[in-house]
Amino acid sequence: MDRKRILSGMRPTGSLHIGNLHGALANWKKMQEDYECFFFIADWHALTSDYDITAPIQGYAMDIFVDWLSVGISPDNCTLFVQSHIKEHAELFLLLSMITPLSWLERNPTYKEQISQLKNKDLSTFGFLGYPVLQAADIIMYKANGVPVGIDQAPHVELTREIARRFNHFYGDIFPIPETILTQTPKILGIDRRKMSKSYNNAIFLSDTPQEIQDKVARMITDPQRARRTDPGNPDICNVFCFHRMYSDQQTIEDVDQPCREAQIGCVQCKQMMAKNLIKALEPIREQRAYYEAHPDTVKAIIEDGNERARVVARETMAQVREAMKI
Ligand code: TRP
């Protein structure tokens, strides 16, 4: 059977949290059933913004890789690899940079937004501007038909399509034009009710211990109107209740919903019930993680095997590219 090929990557900027679990990871897990999947750690991409603090990148890369394996992204179904181990990406990036008009990069909305947001960082580098060209190389190297990404990455895939078209126009039809496959991400709030994000320090990580989860849940902001135990609460605007909806059974949800509105249950108890279910839901992931952490050689072998499979494809593509470009 000829399955369509998809490819996606993550920048190694830190361990993954339950927001990632219900977004990208859930999506990848589903897609691995129906597509030929290439998933990779975009460690060179991390350099485009974190060029001055490179020491943690490889550790993060390992953390994320173990997160993938622990949630069930399977090396039997997918090719899992590390970008910097496949040097062909650098060559294709260079060649694509020759045909990419500067104006395409300068008008990229993600670029403009990040430059204006990350004021404390000098992002006026060649590498940062050229980031989407590297991403285009990642994608078309494997002749991906589709790229599952969140909405923030959609402009990059759009640029990839334009770059691939331009290459095909100059040198012949080598690359399929990849589709953007938008990932539906349920909006998961962190313990402070802002969007869950590693950089906000409000995330519950897949690697958190039961104790850490309990402590974080205890600190979660509930219905802000409910100041005292005797005040009635409103589950509809309470993040703890949102979590109940994701992790608790119907009975527990009912046991919380109405009693909260009548001040029959306190937030402490409500949180304990939720924490218990959240801890249980993440238990299989923690078990898998414990296994991989105890067997680092297994992880290394999986990475090596994925790299080798990716390399075979990358070599083949680059041979075609060099021939098409007569270089
Ligand atoms: N730019 C993506 C991010 O920041 C990571 C990435 C790099 C990627 N290359 C890719 C995603 C290719 C999809 C396809 O999340």
Ligand code: SF4
């Ligand atoms: Fe939220 Fe539960 Fe407190 Fe109600 S009882 S406000 S649902 S934490």
